[in-house]
Amino acid sequence: xxxxxxxxxxxxxxxxxxxxxxxxxxxxxxxxxxxxxxxxxxxxxxxxxxxxxxxxxxxxxxxxxxxxxxxxxxxxxxxxxxxxxxxxxxxxxxxxxxxxxxxxxxxxxxxxxxxxxxxxxxxxxxxxxxxxxxxxxxxxxxxxxxxxxxxxxxxxxxxxxxxxxxxxxxxxxxxxxxxxxxxxxxxxxxxxxxxxxxxxxxxxxxxxxxxxxxxxxxxxxxxxxxxxxxxxxxxxxxxxxxxxxxxxxxxxxxxxxxxxxxxxxxxxxxxxxxxxxxxxxxxxxxxxxxxxxxxxxxxxxxxxxxxxxxxxxxxxxxxxxxxxxxxxxxxxxxxxxxxxxxxxxxxxxxxxxxxxxxxxxxxxxxxxxxxxxxxxxxxxxxxxxxxxxxxxxxxxxxxxxxxxxxxxxxxxxxxxxxxxxxxxxxxxxxxxxxxxxxxxxxxxxxxxxxxxxxxxxxxxxxxxxxxxxxxxxxxxxxxxxxxxxxxxxxxxx
Amino acid sequence: xxxxxxxxxxxxxxxxxxxxxxxxxxxxxxxxxxxxxxxxxxxxxxxxxxxxxxxxxxxxxxxxxxxxxxxxxxxxxxxxxxxxxxxxxxxxxxxxxxxxxxxxxxxxxxxxxxxxxxxxxxxxxxxxxxxxxxxxxxxxxxxxxxxxxxxxxxxxxxxxxxxxxxxxxxxxxxxxxxxxxxxxxxxxxxxxxxxxxxxxxxxxxxxxxxxxxxxxxxxxxxxxxxxxxxxxxxxxxxxxxxxxxxxxxxxxxxxxxxxxxxxxxxxxxxxxxxxxxxxxxxxxxxxxxxxxxxxxxxxxxxxxxxxxxxxxxxxxxxxxxxxxxxxxxxxxxxxxxxxxxxxxxxxxxxxxxxxxxxxxxxxxxxxxxxxxxxxxxxxxxxxxxxxxxxxxxxxxxxxxxxxxxxxxxxxxxxxxxxxxxxxxxxxxxxxxxxxxxxxxxxxxxxxxxxxxxxxxxxxxxxxxxxxxxxxxxxxxxxxx
Numbered sequence: 001x002x003x004x005x006x007x008x009x010x011x012x013x014x015x016x017x018x019x020x021x022x023x024x025x026x027x028x029x030x031x032x033x034x035x036x037x038x039x040x041x042x043x044x045x046x047x048x049x050x051x052x053x054x055x056x057x058x059x060x061x062x063x064x065x066x067x068x069x070x071x072x073x074x075x076x077x078x079x080x081x082x083x084x085x086x087x088x089x090x091x092x093x094x095x096x097x098x099x100x101x102x103x104x105x106x107x108x109x110x111x112x113x114x115x116x117x118x119x120x121x122x123x124x125x126x127x128x129x130x131x132x133x134x135x136x137x138x139x140x141x142x143x144x145x146x147x148x149x150x151x152x153x154x155x156x157x158x159x160x161x162x163x164x165x166x167x168x169x170x171x172x173x174x175x176x177x178x179x180x181x182x183x184x185x186x187x188x189x190x191x192x193x194x195x196x197x198x199x200x201x202x203x204x205x206x207x208x209x210x211x212x213x214x215x216x217x218x219x220x221x222x223x224x225x226x227x228x229x230x231x232x233x234x235x236x237x238x239x240x241x242x243x244x245x246x247x248x249x250x251x252x253x254x255x256x257x258x259x260x261x262x263x264x265x266x267x268x269x270x271x272x273x274x275x276x277x278x279x280x281x282x283x284x285x286x287x288x289x290x291x292x293x294x295x296x297x298x299x300x301x302x303x304x305x306x307x308x309x310x311x312x313x314x315x316x317x318x319x320x321x322x323x324x325x326x327x328x329x330x331x332x333x334x335x336x337x338x339x340x341x342x343x344x345x346x347x348x349x350x351x352x353x354x355x356x357x358x359x360x361x362x363x364x365x366x367x368x369x370x371x372x373x374x375x376x377x378x379x380x381x382x383x384x385x386x387x388x389x390x391x392x393x394x395x396x397x398x399x400x401x402x403x404x405x406x407x408x409x410x411x412x413x414x415x416x417x418x419x420x421x422x423x424x425x426x427x428x429x430x431x432x433x434x435x436x437x438x439x440x441x442x443x444x445x446x447x448x449x450x451x452x453x454x455x456x457x458x459x460x461x462x463x464x465x466x467x468x469x470x471x472x473x474x475x476x477x478x479x480x481x482x483x484x485x486x487x488x489x490x491x492x493x
Numbered sequence: 494x495x496x497x498x499x500x501x502x503x504x505x506x507x508x509x510x511x512x513x514x515x516x517x518x519x520x521x522x523x524x525x526x527x528x529x530x531x532x533x534x535x536x537x538x539x540x541x542x543x544x545x546x547x548x549x550x551x552x553x554x555x556x557x558x559x560x561x562x563x564x565x566x567x568x569x570x571x572x573x574x575x576x577x578x579x580x581x582x583x584x585x586x587x588x589x590x591x592x593x594x595x596x597x598x599x600x601x602x603x604x605x606x607x608x609x610x611x612x613x614x615x616x617x618x619x620x621x622x623x624x625x626x627x628x629x630x631x632x633x634x635x636x637x638x639x640x641x642x643x644x645x646x647x648x649x650x651x652x653x654x655x656x657x658x659x660x661x662x663x664x665x666x667x668x669x670x671x672x673x674x675x676x677x678x679x680x681x682x683x684x685x686x687x688x689x690x691x692x693x694x695x696x697x698x699x700x701x702x703x704x705x706x707x708x709x710x711x712x713x714x715x716x717x718x719x720x721x722x723x724x725x726x727x728x729x730x731x732x733x734x735x736x737x738x739x740x741x742x743x744x745x746x747x748x749x750x751x752x753x754x755x756x757x758x759x760x761x762x763x764x765x766x767x768x769x770x771x772x773x774x775x776x777x778x779x780x781x782x783x784x785x786x787x788x789x790x791x792x793x794x795x796x797x798x799x800x801x802x803x804x805x806x807x808x809x810x811x812x813x814x815x816x817x818x819x820x821x822x823x824x825x826x827x828x829x830x831x832x833x834x835x836x837x838x839x840x841x842x843x844x845x846x847x848x849x850x851x852x853x854x855x856x857x858x859x860x861x862x863x864x865x866x867x868x869x870x871x872x873x874x875x876x877x878x879x880x881x882x883x884x885x886x887x888x889x890x891x892x893x894x895x896x897x898x899x900x901x902x903x904x905x906x907x908x909x910x911x912x913x914x915x916x917x918x919x920x921x922x923x924x925x926x927x928x929x930x931x932x933x934x935x936x937x938x939x940x941x942x943x944x945x946x947x948x949x950x951x952x953x954x955x956x957x958x959x960x961x962x963x964x965x966x967x968x969x970x971x972x973x
Contacts, residue, residue, distance in 0.1 A: 073882075073883070073886075135882075138873060139873035139874045139878075142872055142873045142874075143873070143874070146867075146872065149912065149915075150915075150919060153916055153919070153920050154919060154920060161916070161920070165909070165912065165913075165916075168908075168912060169905075169908070169909060172905055172908055173905055176901045176902060176904075176905045179901060180897070180898060180901055183885060183886055183889050183897065184889070186886060187886065187889050187890050191886065191890060
């Protein structure tokens with residue numbers, strides 16, 4: 001079955017073309033650089049909306065492109081999008097678009113290189129979401145991870161060299177395990193192909209031993225799980241988020257961490273569904289720690305970005321928690337949470353970035369009453385916070401509701417413990433509002449100005465997305481339903 | 494006799510430079526050398542792949558074998574030689590008077606290495622090794638008025654001499670047991686003798702000599718000191734071309750063994766793991782770029798030994814993976830050395846500090862450095878990733894699961910020090926303002942070619958496909 005290049009290739013090629021144009025653009029044309037990268041992001045945004053509309057809700061891999069690439073290894077250039085990846089493609093293009101908008105004024109030196117790395121990174125992310133071949137999947141995965149190192153050490157703040165190296169080493173360490181797992185599957189299936197679909201067929205025809213499934217699945221799970229900040233491998237994530245520049249944090253927390261969860265579903269669960277069944281309890285236990293511990297630590301942070309960093313750890317725990325429930329509600333909630341958290345956390349980081357650019361500090365206790373000076377930024381942050389603590393009307397509510405519904409069906413006791421995490425979320429979000437935004441105005445901040453029109457556009461897009469999907473969740477669920485059910489039925493078989 | 498044309502040409506080249514060194518010492522002849530080297534590539538290509546041997550030829554009284562395998566490696570060596578010539582900075586690096594001598598020794602060493610790929614007799618092996626080694630000994634001390642250079646050369650001579658003696662001792666054992674010095678003769682007896690202590694000892698000593706040339710783990714002591722002390726282009730020569738030749742010989746010996754002894758497997762297993770682990774972990778602590786590359790080289794030899802093990806146990810695919818990786822290693826390591834050579838003044842040390850802010854001083858060199866570090870680290874989609882992937886997949890299939898796990902963990906460790914170099918180049922401010930580096934068009938073009946090779950070779954993987962197929966076809970005529 002051979003299909004030529006199509007729209008999915010354009011998803012990852014468009015940012016690459018942007019990179020090429022930028023390389024040859026003299027770096028003194030800063031506005032030109034920003035416009036080119038914004039244009040590339042806009043094109044991917046349009047394409048991903050088109051994909052979203054055109055996607056057939058009956059599920060399965062669509063828009064496929066399938067060509068033989070390296071005969072000798074059996075590598076195929078195989079791309080396809082299913083109900084799981086289409087929303088994430090949309091998420092990625094929204095976040096990169098808003099990310100470029102919100103770093104419009106923030107990045108002042110080496111503008112060209114910054115945008116080159118951003119586009120490179122996002123190209124890798126798109127590639128991961130659409131790859132159906134293990135080698136391409138892995139290549140894109142690394143392309144998505146590595147530019148972050150340079151983004152952090154060059155444009156970052158707060159212990160940037162330490163954090164950048166830590167983040168990179170953690171993620172690459174994880175990918176070693178992913179690679180071992182993939183090689184094991186490749187060898188088990190006779191070294192004929194690296195196509196994930198064919199892997200699946202070959203694994204079905206020649207089922208691996210229980211031992212194989214039980215050792216390889218956790219390797220892949222933990223390998224990807226490191227990127228999704230699974231406890232106890234989460235410590236890179238708050239450090240990295242804090243150190244990264246605004247747009248990079250947005251991409252990183254908003255999209256890159258989802259790569260981990262997506263990898264678990266697309267590779268580990270898809271290839272070895274029995275593994276998930278066997279290890280589900282373990283996953284529930286680890287993610288419970290994520291939820292509770294992340295929230296507790298977030299409560300005690302004094303740096304705004306650390307608060308959000310640990311809240312991400314907690315929220316990604318909810319994704320894993322949903323996967324571990326082994327029922328439709330849990331799966332759907334997890335998939336939805338990936339999307340909802342991506343938008344929400346991008347909004348958070350955009351707001352914090354705007355505050356930091358003006359005030360040059362992120363210490364909560366240093367602020368006070370800045371709501372009067374920056375009503376729009378604080379208002380946007382408020383929206384993100386309310387979405388985070390699960391206010392109905394925002395996408396986050398639907399996602400968390402689904403996850404906990406599934407959790408109460410499967411493990412009522414554990415679910416009631418996990419709900420504590422939500423309460424804590426409310427606590428730390430409100431604490432930030434109270435200490436930093438409201439309260440006694442600190443005269444030191446009288447000179448602060450509110451966000452620019454360009455940044456407001458980014459906030460509007462992000463808040464709008466959260467509201468649309470929160471009010472009309474079927475927009476998401478209809479797309480993802482069929483494929484999630486299929487995946488689930490294989491796990492439960 | 495067209496099949497030995499490459500060796501004849503290189504020998505002629507060496508003689509030519511010897512004469513020049515007497516008649517016109519001190520004349521800068523880089524351009525002439527490059528042109529003559531390119532002619533050499535052409536001759537090797539034409540004689541081997543156009544008119545040349547498609548079936549193996551045994552020459553010189555059963556002592557020398559010319560086949561596709563050896564010719565492919567000769568081409569690779571020739572290319573490496575021309576790359577090294579491109580590094581030559583005539584004015585600063587060497588004692589002025591020894592320009593032509595440098596060319597002579599380079600060509601003489603190349604001649605020895607070419608012989609090494611075709612060796613079919615243990616005595617010829619010894620001759621080839623010594624021809625190479627003696628030239629390299631002298632090359633090491635040609636650096637201008639640096640004490641480390643002398644020290645490095647002395648160290649290299651002493652350890653080299655000991656290892657040659659050890660190898661001869663091993664050869665004497667093999668001769669004593671089998672009554673012949675012909676390698677296929679020895680190997681054909683190995684099925685009976687494989688478990689006798691004498692034979693095992695002989696093989697072990699023989700391989701020790703080769704491991705010395707490769708700087709594999711227990712025989713690596715010389716490498717960091719010699720790299721550090723000698724001039725950059727000679728270090729590059731040692732780090733790239735000479736390893737290709739030694740790998741070629743190891744593959745040839747291995748291909749003639751009917752069946753590997755268990756003890757041989759174990760020994761290679763230990764050497765592979767020890768080399769990888771030791772090299773990569775010690776490289777972390779280095780502050781000198783050339784020392785770091787030396788240790789990273791020790792690590793890479795560990796990966797190559799994984800390939801040799803796979804070749805012994807898995808046959809064809811193991812050879813292909815090893816050949817592929819060898820070729821790749823030569824190019825990527827060369828790229829790293831080229832940046833070292835361009836950035837660092839020959840009279841000083843190549844500290845990683847000296848690469849600070851390379852990003853501003855020369856974006857092209859910085860790009861070359863970053864790409865070569867990523868390739869050495871095996872990060873996709875660089876060419877090195879495919880090499881490593883192939884190596885490890887083959888080993889995994891051969892049942893060396895733990896070897897693969899250790900290998901992958903090691904390549905993860907190696908990323909730390911490779912990334913640190915990238916960080917220095919991008920981020921760290923220089924201690925004192927350093928001037929911009931102006932590259933001549935020749936070397937700028939070389940940079941671009943190398944970057945394109947390292948990035949695209951993996952990505953446009955039909956090239957990988959063809960390369961692997963070529964490597965496989967080179968293997969065809971090997972064996973007894």
